[in-house]
Amino acid sequence: MHNMKNLDFYAVILSGGSGERFWPLSTPERPKQFLKVFGGKSLIRQAVERLDGLVPPERILVVTAASLAKATRRELPELPRANIVAEPCRRDTAAAVATACGVVERMGGENSVAAILTADQIMKDVKAFRRVLVDAARAAAASDDIVTMGVEPDHPATGFGYIQVGKPAGLRMRTPFHRAVRFVEKPDAKTAAKYVASGSYVWNAGMFVWKVSTMKAALLAGAPALAILEAAVADRKNRVASVMEKFYPQLPRISIDYAVMEKAKNILVSRGAFGWDDVGTWSAAERHLPSDGRGNVAKGGVTLLDVSNTVAISEGPRIAALGVDGLVVVATGDSVLVASKDRVQDLKKLLAEMPAK
């Protein structure tokens, strides 16, 4: 078994989200990472538990919106209070990574290694994920590279970004590492098929590992304003919350991919496969829930008669469905969604039609 002895290793879980994709179960006050519908525990709780024995709670950080900080602390009571880093406003992932880098430097110094992980994704093979994470941490510690945890695609998904992989990195580890050639945005179906057929593209899962000194240099090169934020956060003379309150409103809204990854030359990418899924829609969610013999997924108070291929989830009024096929029906005390399964990707448009509260 790999381990991270002699490694000053931190895990940073980015926990944002607008709560639109799994409406009405998810809401702005309770985005996807808090849903317990996948596996009985919330996705953010699962994200922390995946690190059991690998990273102690004192070294797990969660960067989240101020409005979600309380709910996050309640969900993760084992984390020290200071490890829930609350952003005063939303400024996309680059600001969150820079802040996290500063907090890790403040706690452990420039040689500490940190992994940026996600709060709302599913990984079916936790053992494989942990193996890749350990290897990536060791690779990041031993080099000045940013190590991205790519995911070997098993279908030409159009919902994810891709990373083109280049030459093998020549590391003697179980996980294969390559030099990253380039990051590309979500492709159309034809391009996605080409990528997957080529064998030289992996999914960009938004997870990557770096030494503090490496990320600092990358920020300085790609987004100087964020390098200043990082340094101010790292400075123990400052209060982290005060620095964030001062800086955040001025920061650009940019992603870490845009600010750093797409520009940096020193990027390694792993080719892992650990049952990763971003689960972007209700119809994608279905793949991760148990179904009956007619293709129905039912959770909560649900009665079905002559129903097929339907997702029915209630956290409020009982759902009683009769003679329908291919629907997503989700009920809470406030709202009921009734959608054709092949239209759930348009949920945002539906929400835009709704009257403001």
Added chain:
Amino acid sequence: MHNMKNLDFYAVILSGGSGERFWPLSTPERPKQFLKVFGGKSLIRQAVERLDGLVPPERILVVTAASLAKATRRELPELPRANIVAEPCRRDTAAAVATACGVVERMGGENSVAAILTADQIMKDVKAFRRVLVDAARAAAASDDIVTMGVEPDHPATGFGYIQVGKPAGLRMRTPFHRAVRFVEKPDAKTAAKYVASGSYVWNAGMFVWKVSTMKAALLAGAPALAILEAAVADRKNRVASVMEKFYPQLPRISIDYAVMEKAKNILVSRGAFGWDDVGTWSAAERHLPSDGRGNVAKGGVTLLDVSNTVAISEGPRIAALGVDGLVVVATGDSVLVASKDRVQDLKKLLAEMPAK
């Protein structure tokens, strides 16, 4: 304008119902006659208001289940308390009519005329209904016949019973009256088509008018136990509620059609047309609700995007529907129904599948 001067006339509204057909808006505690979804006022309130100026509130009786008496009084505050006649248990329409006959006799005597009306039906042409009612009352007062208010069919419905009409009764009134030949149960589609094509069948709307002495004789001939109940109720020495409590549990569960109408020879039937509908299912209800350009009926908090031919009614959580067609979606705080429109007649089967509370 017809009137009922010199006529001791009572209206008896039968208000039973199991609350299953319009579930979840209707429930055993709030059956169909209390729904406000058709026309903004409850159906039972509309049934009373149709009699405005024709029958004073003191002469309007409502026979209902004891469990619905309180809700009925609240819905019809203008009726004297004693006019809400509460049945201690359900014994079908024959017992209700016998009890009503006794109450009318008690209030007005053997020459009083009463109309049995319904609490949960729709009549679009109130003026025409009132005209037929007045004519039927005059016909009943002037004869020893029971006068049934038949409805001229406009399509071969299989959901109603029919009455075969015979020779004209020879009354000099605007409404045509005929001798009734026979009452028949709900027919199959082929038989219904034959009935309608023949021109000699009308729908049995369950509304009929009689003199107290006429109904007493009919009960004695057809259902002697109910004649005894009638006499005991009519006797002012008895308390109505006490008589009902004593008799009801022993009474047979039979309909007035079975107990009286199908046997009696002295039955007239009117051929009226006043936009009558029994509204038996959610898909039938649709005919009586305003729809948008895509065939959708929406009531309450409802948002629709790319939805067609759908009934969406909320009295609880907001319904948001996306890309669906031909559904009935009804939400209350307790329950959500999602049914294919062509399956709503199987609502009882669905309810039978549900766990007991």
